[in-house]
Amino acid sequence: MRASNAGIEFAPDGQVIVGPEFRALEAAWIEGVAAMARAGARVIVDEVFLGGTESQKRWLKALGDLRVLWVGVRCDSAIAAGREVARGDRVIGMAADQAEAVHRGIVYDLEVDTTRTESLECARAIAAQAG
């Protein structure tokens, strides 16, 4: 995927550029995950939407009438950028770039905010809804 610019590229400033080969593989991936859920597996997908409404539509279409809980995991942009630095292994700039952008145009059933809420508390809120 990274050997050709038809695949995926991570720019030094944290931008992510994807080409047609990535899209084709992504579509196959989504189909497969939907098939797993349809076959009875309970699946958690951790996804980052860089294309707004269009990105979510790709999943909605493949998931059809499967029961889905859409959870938005938010974090204040400055705090996310600080955590990116603290992790020590990230492309700096990606967190600030994405903190707001990934939620634009996305519709959720539930939102949690990790800015000041512990991961476990967020997980509990999600588990309560996932029933």
Add this chain to the structure above:
Amino acid sequence: MRASNAGIEFAPDGQVIVGPEFRALEAAWIEGVAAMARAGARVIVDEVFLGGTESQKRWLKALGDLRVLWVGVRCDSAIAAGREVARGDRVIGMAADQAEAVHRGIVYDLEVDTTRTESLECARAIAAQAG
């Protein structure tokens, strides 16, 4: 999966015991991988067959008429046991237990043997056939 004995259990002697919950999830997994391949993705599955013919049949049924290259990756039992020790993070006994057993009743299109052949040479032989 490991919290209940209906899931999967790794015995201290390297034996692996699986229950009904594991089987259900495995079936969903196989369905999903087949769906990915059907949607155009080229997929490599690295599988260890502990149930012989029955294990392979589960995949054959789900894969249907997809083009598949079945590759057997063999290794002499004593050598495999030595590599298991050298890795330092394995349940000792699993390699010897499985070296022969995982191939019993399985039908391959191609077999490679890592006992005395380098990984890269094995990979090249497989790539040549995968075309």
Add this chain to the structure above:
Amino acid sequence: MRASNAGIEFAPDGQVIVGPEFRALEAAWIEGVAAMARAGARVIVDEVFLGGTESQKRWLKALGDLRVLWVGVRCDSAIAAGREVARGDRVIGMAADQAEAVHRGIVYDLEVDTTRTESLECARAIAAQAG
């Protein structure tokens, strides 16, 4: 170290038991780290004191007149226990067991509290003092 009970043992309830072999190796480790600092390296040691004053004394003795900044990194016990669960790869019980205990009898130059302060902010407070 874990093959003999003269070494180190992690009990299922999160307790840590160390024997004479561990102590001997620990002493050699401390000597070596002190020698590195004495030779000019700037070293960060991330240590968990399970033996209070005695534990700190082992280091104080070996470090002699080296310039050291002692930093206590605290976290509320309940919050630490939650993060332990969220990490998913820890022996549950260790965090609650240690949150208070590791600070008993230890003297610091500076203390930070990660309960409600971001890692990067804590790091900045430490860097400011480390000059």
Add this chain to the structure above:
Amino acid sequence: MRASNAGIEFAPDGQVIVGPEFRALEAAWIEGVAAMARAGARVIVDEVFLGGTESQKRWLKALGDLRVLWVGVRCDSAIAAGREVARGDRVIGMAADQAEAVHRGIVYDLEVDTTRTESLECARAIAAQAG
């Protein structure tokens, strides 16, 4: 170390360039490891000598009269290059570049060759000598 060219740099062709800051830290590291051994710890150092006789001399000087078993771990250059590819996470070219070079001018008590000998067999030969 990688933020300045006084530290260490990995060229795209597998070459490694080190500067004065790296040398100073390396010296402190060697001092510390020697101090650990002197304090009674049995230490295994896995080192790659890029500077021939000079590189080994740095260690010899610091180790003084400590009992040391010098082991050369060899691998045919072409085989090493193939394993580098198979690992998937290495800078390609480093193995071929170093396979011969790292042994030039180095004096060993024992040599093992992983080209056609299993790791465990090599380990056993070393353990037998380390007594």
